[in-house]
Amino acid sequence: MWINMGPQHPMTHGLWNLRVKIDGELVLDVDPEMGYLHRGIEKISEDRHYNEIITLMDRTCYVAGMAWEHLFIQAAEHALHIQVPERAQWIRTMSEEFQRVASHLMWYAAFVQDIGLMSPFLYGMRDRDLVLDLFQSYTGGRLTYEYMRVGGVRNDLPPGFTDQARKVCDWLSDRFVEYDRLCLGSDIFHRRCDNLGVLKASECIRYGITGPMLRSAGVARDLRKDRPYAAYGQVDFEVAVADGADVTGRYLVRMEELRQSLRILRQTLDWLDRNAGPVMAENVPRWMGAPYAPVGREGYLLKREYPKGVGFSAIEEPHGEALAYVVNEGGEHPYRVKLKSPVFVNIAAARQYLVGYRVADIPPIMGSVDVCVGEVDR
Amino acid sequence: MEAEEVGARLRERFPDVVVEPFPGTAGRIRFPAARLIELLTEVRDGLGFDHLGQVGAIDWVEERELFYTVWSDRAKQYLFLSTRIPAGEPHLESLTPVFPSANWHEREACELVGITFDHHPDLRPLLTPTGYQFHPLLRSFRLHEPEELEVKVRDV
Numbered sequence: 001m002w003i004n005m006g007p008q009h010p011m012t013h014g015l016w017n018l019r020v021k022i023d024g025e026l027v028l029d030v031d032p033e034m035g036y037l038h039r040g041i042e043k044i045s046e047d048r049h050y051n052e053i054i055t056l057m058d059r060t061c062y063v064a065g066m067a068w069e070h071l072f073i074q075a076a077e078h079a080l081h082i083q084v085p086e087r088a089q090w091i092r093t094m095s096e097e098f099q100r101v102a103s104h105l106m107w108y109a110a111f112v113q114d115i116g117l118m119s120p121f122l123y124g125m126r127d128r129d130l131v132l133d134l135f136q137s138y139t140g141g142r143l144t145y146e147y148m149r150v151g152g153v154r155n156d157l158p159p160g161f162t163d164q165a166r167k168v169c170d171w172l173s174d175r176f177v178e179y180d181r182l183c184l185g186s187d188i189f190h191r192r193c194d195n196l197g198v199l200k201a202s203e204c205i206r207y208g209i210t211g212p213m214l215r216s217a218g219v220a221r222d223l224r225k226d227r228p229y230a231a232y233g234q235v236d237f238e239v240a241v242a243d244g245a246d247v248t249g250r251y252l253v254r255m256e257e258l259r260q261s262l263r264i265l266r267q268t269l270d271w272l273d274r275n276a277g278p279v280m281a282e283n284v285p286r287w288m289g290a291p292y293a294p295v296g297r298e299g300y301l302l303k304r305e306y307p308k309g310v311g312f313s314a315i316e317e318p319h320g321e322a323l324a325y326v327v328n329e330g331g332e333h334p335y336r337v338k339l340k341s342p343v344f345v346n347i348a349a350a351r352q353y354l355v356g357y358r359v360a361d362i363p364p365i366m367g368s369v370d371v372c373v374g375e376v377d378r
Numbered sequence: 379m380e381a382e383e384v385g386a387r388l389r390e391r392f393p394d395v396v397v398e399p400f401p402g403t404a405g406r407i408r409f410p411a412a413r414l415i416e417l418l419t420e421v422r423d424g425l426g427f428d429h430l431g432q433v434g435a436i437d438w439v440e441e442r443e444l445f446y447t448v449w450s451d452r453a454k455q456y457l458f459l460s461t462r463i464p465a466g467e468p469h470l471e472s473l474t475p476v477f478p479s480a481n482w483h484e485r486e487a488c489e490l491v492g493i494t495f496d497h498h499p500d501l502r503p504l505l506t507p508t509g510y511q512f513h514p515l516l517r518s519f520r521l522h523e524p525e526e527l528e529v530k531v532r533d534v
Contacts, residue, residue, distance in 0.1 A: 035505040042490075043514050047521050078402065205451075208430045208479030219451070226454040312402060312447075314431075314456065323432050323447060336515075340432035340447075340483075348482035377505055 007036055011363040013110050014373030018350070018362070025358045030350050037377040045337040050076045050150050053337070058144035060339065061375035063106045066099035066135075067317045068375070069148040072337070074229060075324035076150050079311030079334070086231075087277040088152035093231040094268040095135075095147065096315070097261045098165075101172065102131040103318035104254050104261075111251070111367040112183060115192040120182050127175050130168045137161060152280035162269045169262050169269075176258055183251065193247040197365035199353040200245055207349035210342050211320020212257065213369065216242045216249035223316040235267045250368040306330065319343050319370055341375035379425075379453045381405030387425060392417055404450075406458040411444075411470055414461065418446070418476045426450045427457050433473065433483035435491035437516045442468045442493055463493070472498035490515040 006017035015036040021029035041056045048056075057072045058065035070092055077084060084092075109124030132142040138157050139145040147154050183189045199209065201217040214221055222239040224232040240256030242249035311326040320342025329335040346369050354365060384405045385397035392413065400406035404427075409417050421427045431447035445460040463470055472495035473480035482504060484495045489503040492513035503510065512519055 035503075035507070038505040040514055043519070043521065205429050206478055208477065210429075221451055226451075227456075310400075312400070312456075312458070321431065321449075325432075325434060325445070325447075327436060336436045338432070338434040338436075338445075340434075344482060345479055348479065 005362060006033075011114065011366055012373075013367070013371050016347075016371070016373050016376070018366070020354075020359065020362065022359055025360070027354055027357055027359060027362065030354045032347050032350050034347070034373070034376055037373045039378065041378045042337050042339060046333055046335065048333055050080070050334070053334075054146050054148060055144070058141075058146060059374065060378055061317070061319075061341070061372045062143060063372055064099050064103045064318050064375075065144050066095045066147065067103075067315060067322070068339075069145065070096050070230070071313055071315045071317065071322050071324045071339075072326070073148045073150060074313035074315070075311040075326040076334075077311070078313060079309045079326045079328045080150065080306055081309065082151050082281055084152055084281055085278045087156075087272070087275060088279045088281075089230045090268050090271050090275075091153050091157065091279060092148060093235070094165075094265060094272065095145075095153075096230070097264045097268065098131050098134060100261050100318045101258060101265075102128050102135075104258050105131070107254060107318075107367075107370045108179065111364075111370075112189075114363040114367040116188060117182065117186065120179065123175065123179065123182075127172060130171065134161075134165055134168060137164070149280065152278070156279050157272065162273050165269055166266070169265055173259065173262050176255060180255060190248070192361075192364050193251065193368075195244075196247045196357060196361050197353045197368060198244075198246045199349070203352055204245075207352055208345045209320070209349055210345065211317070212240075212250050212253040213320070213346055215240060216253045217245040218243045223314055223321055227314060229313070229315060231268065231271075232264075234271075235264045237264050247364050247368040250370075254370075306332070317342060317375075319372060319375070320346065322375075339375075339378055341378065343370070343372050344376045347371065347376060379404045379450075379455055384425065384457065388417075388420065391420060400458050402456075404453060404455040404457045406460065409459060409461050411461045411463050414471050414473065415476060417459070418448075418473060421448060421457065421459070422476060425457070426452045430473075430477040430479045430483075431456065433480050433487060435487040435493055435515070437465070437491055438462070439465065439517055441465050442491060444470060444487070444493065446473070468492060469494040469496055471496050474499060489513065492516060 002019055002021050004017055005020055006012045007015050017033040019031040045053045054069050057068040060068045105124045105128035109121045112120040136142050139147040201219050204214045204217050220239045220241045225239050237260045240253045242252040306328055308330045309328050313324050315322055323340035325338040326334050327336040381397050381399040395407050395409040397405050397407050427448035427450040429449040431449050434445050436443040441462045442465055443460055443462050448457050485504040487493050488501050489506050
């Protein structure tokens with residue numbers, strides 16, 4: 001019998017439908033149905049200036065907007081041959097790590113609620129708000145920031161930001177100890193997570209899976225380490241791995257990543273304290289994104305021709321490996337923007353890690369995948 | 379691994395492919411569409427690029443381009459591959475026997491750019507509604523001219 005889990009099912013954490021073929025409680029087959037959130041971001045991008053696309057990138061994954069901005073901006077700079085000042089690179093690194101913390105806390109809150117622990121949900125959401133407060137203090141936005149620009153970032157950090165950010169880091173590192181005690185010390189947690197949704201390393205690679213799901217199978221693959229971008233080559237951190245390849249393993253990997261993110265954040269904050277400098281490249285016109293001329297040169301439409309080229313970028317987004325491919329054919333808009341989302345691939349392999357388990361196991365397993373439908377459907 | 383090395387290792391079996399440098403990656407390979415399965419199998423097993431990152435399609439009006447990104451954990455590098463097929467009857471062999479993860483990427487390319495993949499296990503539309511008769515990522519699909527759309531509800 002086929003049943004629908006979704007589009008309105010608490011397990012989905014977004015808008016999608018998991019069709020499940022069951023025999024009693026046993027899962028025989030699954031068929032994810034996507035597309036409920038398809039907004040045509042790739043198509044709309046073909047009709048916009050580079051800086052106008054940043055708005056769309058925030059909405060691609062609405063819990064990891066900064067990471068997607070970073071991904072696209074890097075590809076655009078690659079296509080347009082623009083060098084970014086060092087301070088902007090460090091601010092981007094810091095932003096992406098704060099975004100990883102916010103995204104993982106969101107995952108933590110949603111995931112533990114799936115397995116029946118209510119209070120960690122409240123703690124996770126409470127602590128994520130502190131990170132959002134920091135974002136608000138320097139970008140003005142809590143969810144969609146529109147902060148990065150081709151050639152740098154929009155503005156420098158406000159005075160006193162790094163002290164406030166360090167306080168948040170200290171607070172969070174104490175809380176992570178409590179999170180672990182709440183979950184790993186709970187019998188319910190282990191009964192609902194151990195040895196579920198197992199996907200071994202060889203299968204993960206065959207099905208293209210990346211991110212915490214791959215690292216929970218013991219493969220230490222992290223683009224921040226393997227192919228350092230922005231300032232990641234200059235910070236010291238370790239790649240989190242676990243060997244269970246199951247739901248508990250993915251939990252352990254994400255919690256370790258949170259701790260490693262704080263380690264990276266402390267280093268970036270120290271660097272930003274010590275080094276001042278421009279946050280925007282000199283040769284990039286500030287009005288690059290606007291269709292009209294800047295103040296003082298009004299009255300005529302700016303006609304711009306960018307050099308032909310292709311840009312490619314790859315980042316370790318909170319959910320895994322995200323790729324962007326930008327083709328510029330010399331016009332004002334990109335000719336084609338192709339985005340690859342890690343969750344798209346991780347859900348596509350759902351049959352491999354759901355079949356053979358029970359219906360009641362689906363929420364913890366899909367919770368451990370950390371689904372963000374915005375970036376699957378785009 | 380550099381583009382020259384990739385080219386040197388492929389030259390004997392694949393004299394018809396062109397390997398060119400592509401910044402930030404191990405290179406870009408342009409190959410004739412008929413050699414897709416052979417070449418990708420060699421790239422996976424011989425060169426060690428065993429992790430498929432993405433499959434994407436671009437509409438160049440007269441032709442369509444398919445590009446593949448693969449990653450090697452040993453070389454810690456990406457490799458780009460691309461091929462062009464005529465737009466008249468755009469079809470191509472499916473990559474799913476070599477990389478099972480190509481499944482959804484090809485479903486997406488099929489519905490959005492209108493490319494048919496031969497021997498694909500399941501080419502149903504993935505993102506667009508059932509009964510949607512357009513390929514939105516074609517250049518001929520205009521953003522600012524709304525199209526009449528009739529959506530059929532699927533029987534479950």
